[in-house]
Amino acid sequence: MSPQLLFWVPAGLRLLVVLLGSALLGAFFGPVVGLAVGLLAMIVAVTVQLHYLYLLAGWLDSPATVRLPDGWGAWTDIFSRLYRLRRDDDRNRTELTEWLARFRQAMSLLPDGVVIMDDVLFMEWCNPAAERHLGLKDDRDKGMRVTNLIRNPDFMDYIILGRYDQPLTLSLRERKLIVHIIPFENRRQILVTHDATETERIEMMRRDFIANASHELRTPLTVINGFLEIAYNQPNLDPATRRSHLKLMNEQGQRMQNLVEDMLTLTRLESIDYPLRLERIDMARLLDQILQEAQALSAGRHTITLKVDASDINGSSDELRSAFGNLASNAVRYTPDGGQIVLRWQNGRGGPQFSVQDTGIGIRAEHLSRLTERFYRVDKSRSRETQGTGLGLAIVKHVLLRHDAVLAIESQPEQGSTFIVRFPDSAIADAVAA
Ligand SMILES: Nc1ncnc2c1ncn2[C@@H]1O[C@H](COP(=O)(O)OP(=O)(O)OP(=O)(O)O)[C@@H](O)[C@H]1O
Numbered sequence: 001m002s003p004q005l006l007f008w009v010p011a012g013l014r015l016l017v018v019l020l021g022s023a024l025l026g027a028f029f030g031p032v033v034g035l036a037v038g039l040l041a042m043i044v045a046v047t048v049q050l051h052y053l054y055l056l057a058g059w060l061d062s063p064a065t066v067r068l069p070d071g072w073g074a075w076t077d078i079f080s081r082l083y084r085l086r087r088d089d090d091r092n093r094t095e096l097t098e099w100l101a102r103f104r105q106a107m108s109l110l111p112d113g114v115v116i117m118d119d120v121l122f123m124e125w126c127n128p129a130a131e132r133h134l135g136l137k138d139d140r141d142k143g144m145r146v147t148n149l150i151r152n153p154d155f156m157d158y159i160i161l162g163r164y165d166q167p168l169t170l171s172l173r174e175r176k177l178i179v180h181i182i183p184f185e186n187r188r189q190i191l192v193t194h195d196a197t198e199t200e201r202i203e204m205m206r207r208d209f210i211a212n213a214s215h216e217l218r219t220p221l222t223v224i225n226g227f228l229e230i231a232y233n234q235p236n237l238d239p240a241t242r243r244s245h246l247k248l249m250n251e252q253g254q255r256m257q258n259l260v261e262d263m264l265t266l267t268r269l270e271s272i273d274y275p276l277r278l279e280r281i282d283m284a285r286l287l288d289q290i291l292q293e294a295q296a297l298s299a300g301r302h303t304i305t306l307k308v309d310a311s312d313i314n315g316s317s318d319e320l321r322s323a324f325g326n327l328a329s330n331a332v333r334y335t336p337d338g339g340q341i342v343l344r345w346q347n348g349r350g351g352p353q354f355s356v357q358d359t360g361i362g363i364r365a366e367h368l369s370r371l372t373e374r375f376y377r378v379d380k381s382r383s384r385e386t387q388g389t390g391l392g393l394a395i396v397k398h399v400l401l402r403h404d405a406v407l408a409i410e411s412q413p414e415q416g417s418t419f420i421v422r423f424p425d426s427a428i429a430d431a432v433a434a
């Protein structure tokens, strides 16, 4: 049955009963009695309606605290429908509150910044990432115009030009930010910020690496091409000159090969598909090889000694041989003839350590933090003389990273340097279990 019928049928029936009752009473006891009873019945009915209206008004004022009675007649249905409405409303409100809380939590976990603004750029809300990126504070800056909060000429131009279909790259608070304004709803806009500092740094490193590698390869290639041109234009060169040119070309070719091999080694060490193969390393044997290589390179120009005073470790012997070999060869190449070089394998504070100490040319303090950068050389011309590619310490750094080891450098110009490789205690072979 429709709600209208549900209301009108019982109400009509009740009215009919009152009218018929009054008419019957009027027929038996006279019209005055019939009218009086009818009037009394009407007064009672109106009083009941007014009472329920009063209760309804009180409930509407504070629906949470006042309880509605079950009601009588049509009121029963009205009250039960009102209750249902209120219950649905409560449920919707709880769902909405939960959604809002979830939305805020998701927004606060976003790595990108989000600022919600009205159509004239007054801030309504922002997430923690936006606070970090733009230096805002949600509770402090709410209701302020973002152009007063983000004081940057490029950002101002972006707002003035209003070309929001393109993102803007902004340097702000020592970060590179990609900022984008997106209009939404009719009268709101979202400002999204993405921190591109790390991406930019990697991109710059990649550009630098390619530029440096090309430069390093170009120099020996220019030398080789120069000699080839001479050989082509002057076929009757005397054998001694020709031999010396061939020797120089051979050296430059070797240099290019070293460079390419070092670059490939670095790429391999950086690759995640190249896992570290741990094995127990016989340190006395490995260090003896390093000593012999260093002595061969020095060809008797230095006094090189080795002291082994710590146990074996687990690691990749090929990688550590290359890293330790580089440190030892640096000591030979950057120590003038007659100098002393000491290789040590001993127990340090946190675990075993390998050190190479020399009495060489030393390194000024300002260079120390940059030595492990690719192609970084303190003195380019001297390094070229010594056939260095400038990739050695970068390889050392990567090898050590893979072994949880760290490199420390102590050096005094004109006095000498000590390169120390510190391994964690867990690297000791017995500690890992035989
Ligand atoms: N023991 C040392 N004494 C003085 N300077 C050093 C020493 N070891 C390294 N350096 C400086 O650090 C720079 C970087 O060393 P690295 O081993 O990375 O490159 P390289 O020796 O020039 O070339 P490579 O090792 O690739 O052949 C060197 O060019 C040199 O200037």
Ligand SMILES: [Mg+2]
Pocket (backbone or CB within 6 Å): 326, 329, 330, 388, 392, 393
């Ligand atoms: Mg080196």
